[in-house]
Amino acid sequence: MALLEALPVEVEKSLRDLQREASSARAALPGAGDTLLDAQSEQDAIDGDDTENQFPIAFASDVNSSGLFGPEWLVVDHRQVYVFSPNGGDRAHLRRAVPLSRIREAKAEMHVGNGQIEVRTDDETIPLVRFSHATIGDAHTIARQIDALAKGEEARLADVEEKLKYCPNCGRVLPDDTEVCPACVNKRAVMLRLFRFLAPYKAQAAASVVILVGMTAVELAPPYIGGKLVDILTKPERYNPTHSLAPILNLVGILAITRFISAGFTFCQRRLNPWLGARILMDIRVCLYDKFNQLSLAYYDKRSTGSVMARVTNDADNLWDFLTDGIPWFISNILTLLGIGAVLFFMNWRLTLLLLIPAPFILGLTKWFMPRARKRFHHVWHRISKMYSTLNANLTGMRVVKAFAQEERENRRFADRNRQVFEASFAANSFAATFWPLIALLMSAGSYIIWIVGGHDVIHGAMSIGALTAFSGYLAQFYAPFQNFSRVLDW
Numbered sequence: 001m002a003l004l005e006a007l008p009v010e011v012e013k014s015l016r017d018l019q020r021e022a023s024s025a026r027a028a029l030p031g032a033g034d035t036l037l038d039a040q041s042e043q044d045a046i047d048g049d050d051t052e053n054q055f056p057i058a059f060a061s062d063v064n065s066s067g068l069f070g071p072e073w074l075v076v077d078h079r080q081v082y083v084f085s086p087n088g089g090d091r092a093h094l095r096r097a098v099p100l101s102r103i104r105e106a107k108a109e110m111h112v113g114n115g116q117i118e119v120r121t122d123d124e125t126i127p128l129v130r131f132s133h134a135t136i137g138d139a140h141t142i143a144r145q146i147d148a149l150a151k152g153e154e155a156r157l158a159d160v161e162e163k164l165k166y167c168p169n170c171g172r173v174l175p176d177d178t179e180v181c182p183a184c185v186n187k188r189a190v191m192l193r194l195f196r197f198l199a200p201y202k203a204q205a206a207a208s209v210v211i212l213v214g215m216t217a218v219e220l221a222p223p224y225i226g227g228k229l230v231d232i233l234t235k236p237e238r239y240n241p242t243h244s245l246a247p248i249l250n251l252v253g254i255l256a257i258t259r260f261i262s263a264g265f266t267f268c269q270r271r272l273n274p275w276l277g278a279r280i281l282m283d284i285r286v287c288l289y290d291k292f293n294q295l296s297l298a299y300y301d302k303r304s305t306g307s308v309m310a311r312v313t314n315d316a317d318n319l320w321d322f323l324t325d326g327i328p329w330f331i332s333n334i335l336t337l338l339g340i341g342a343v344l345f346f347m348n349w350r351l352t353l354l355l356l357i358p359a360p361f362i363l364g365l366t367k368w369f370m371p372r373a374r375k376r377f378h379h380v381w382h383r384i385s386k387m388y389s390t391l392n393a394n395l396t397g398m399r400v401v402k403a404f405a406q407e408e409r410e411n412r413r414f415a416d417r418n419r420q421v422f423e424a425s426f427a428a429n430s431f432a433a434t435f436w437p438l439i440a441l442l443m444s445a446g447s448y449i450i451w452i453v454g455g456h457d458v459i460h461g462a463m464s465i466g467a468l469t470a471f472s473g474y475l476a477q478f479y480a481p482f483q484n485f486s487r488v489l490d491w
Contacts, residue, residue: 003138004058004073010092011073011084015056018094019077057155059142061129063114065095066371067378069181074117074129076100076146076155081119083128098126103150108139109386117143119150197280197323204276208269212328215265216335219477220343221258225251227470234465277324284316333481340478347467351457354449355471355478358442362479365442369435376428383424387417443479447472 007015057076064070064085073084073092080099084092098119105120108131117128117139131139145155167181198205229251232239240247288311344352394401394410401410450471457463 003141004060007056007058007075008060008073008092010086010090011058011075013090014084014092014094015075015077015082017091018080018082018097022079057142057145059117059129059138061117061131061139062135063130063132065130066375067114067130069132072129074142076142076149081128081146096126096128098128100146100150103146106143106146106150108136108143110136115139117146119146194319194323197283200283201276201279204272208272208276208328209331211265211269211272212332213335215262215269216332216339218258218262218265219336220339222255223470223473223477224343225255225258226473227464227466227468229466230469231464231466273324273328277320280323281316281320284319285312288312288316336477337481340474344471344474344478347470348454348457348463351450351454351463351471354453355446355475357449358445359479362439362442365435365438373428373432373435376424376431380421380424380428383417383421387414387421390414390417443475446479447475450475 059074061072061074062069064072071086072095075082075084079101080097081103082094083096085095087093098121102121103119104122106117107120108115108117110133114130114132115136116130119126119128148155167184169184170181228239229248232247232251236243292312341352344355390413394414401407450468454463454468454471458465458468
């Protein structure tokens with residue numbers, strides 16, 4: 001259960017501190033008069049002397065503000081709605097406080113994967129806490145209680161019949177219908193179970209890996225061949241003393257052959273992966289449907305039809321993307337990084353070490369950027385889902401809208417949702433727009449190092465112009481996996 005009849009110790013201590021501070025501040029106001037008596041009465045209620053008006057109303061969420069499984073607490077007293085989060089000490093961290101007098105409406109909104117309790121004021125919509133489908137009933141209950149208190153009505157308190165269950169390993173709140181903690185589940189076991197969907201198609205999966213290895217090996221050749229061509233053309237007396245066209249024709253022929261081979265690998269991959277992905281997606285959906293037929297009615301009592309359908313549609317599609325795109329991308333980028341690194345060390349190990357200087361900065365910047373960008377784009381997807389929800393409601397209820405002549409109101413409502421999508425999308429893309437120029441700047445630093453140090457070696461005869469050209473050709477291929485790994489992590 002998410003509704004609490006007793007607060008956790010750290011939350012109770014923090015709440016008492018806040019209430020005492022608020023009482024002292026009101027009592028110290030000039031011209032307060034009899035407010036000292038009011039403050040004393042309120043303090044007695046806080047200390048437990050007034051059992052009839054005992055507050056607070058409390059809700060424990062099982063999803064934190066970052067969208068990860070973890071506890072947060074929504075607490076309502078006589079004047080405020082508080083949101084607390086754990087900070088590892090004897091006091092909880094106050095993440096948000098909203099006066100009841102400002103609240104015009106409170107509701108629990110369901111999204112894909114989880115929901116959110118939010119309140120609307122005259123100026124804005126304020127998100128409070130997120131929750132999973134396991135606590136949807138209690139979330140709607142406390143939203144109705146906040147709504148009633150904000151309107152000066154009496155909140156109907158729900159009975160709490162059982163205590164929250166916590167994971168013994170991490171202390172997170174467990175969903176009602178399971179003893180398994182989603183955060184502590186064995187990720188390796190899950191991955192191995194997921195790979196079992198590939199078992200019936202071992203030959204096709206092995207062929208896909210072979211194609212990836214072949215494509216990576218073929219892509220290593222063009223920069224090296226290009227460097228040899230530059231050497232022959234710039235220093236024919238050393239690399240082509242007979243001034244014959246044959247060496248150039250041979251290298252160009254090899255380059256053309258590699259391109260044909262690469263095109264053949266790409267054709268095979270484009271033919272194989274869609275077939276393999278479609279078969280795996282079919283098996284996943286059949287497996288899910290079989291599992292749904294085995295579940296009890298109690299399972300469906302706690303979940304909406306949309307959330308169950310999302311498992312067969314949206315979640316199955318995400319697994320397909322991961323198996324057919326995410327894993328090949330990961331393998332391809334690992335092979336590319338190792339292959340190009342080996343070639344560069346073979347060509348000039350000293351210059352290769354200098355080439356690695358910007359790599360830690362690129363990885364660090366990517367690690368800093370991705371969680372923040374993901375949070376912003378989740379906000380965009382949330383706004384888009386609300387816009388589609390408004391559109392669906394208008395279209396399905398068009399007869400009612402026209403019957404009551406509410407077209408203008410619905411137009412304003414949809415325009416407001418559309419504006420929110422624009423604002424969130426602009427903010428997210430503006431944030432992303434600052435990341436890629438920084439990455440490009442760091443990558444260009446590698447080319448500057450190559451041209452400065454490599455140019456010095458060319459001038460002093462320690463390196464040929466062709467080798468320097470090959471190095472610059474490998475540069476983009478070498479840094480590309482660092483950027484692509486962020487996409488693999490998203491999968």
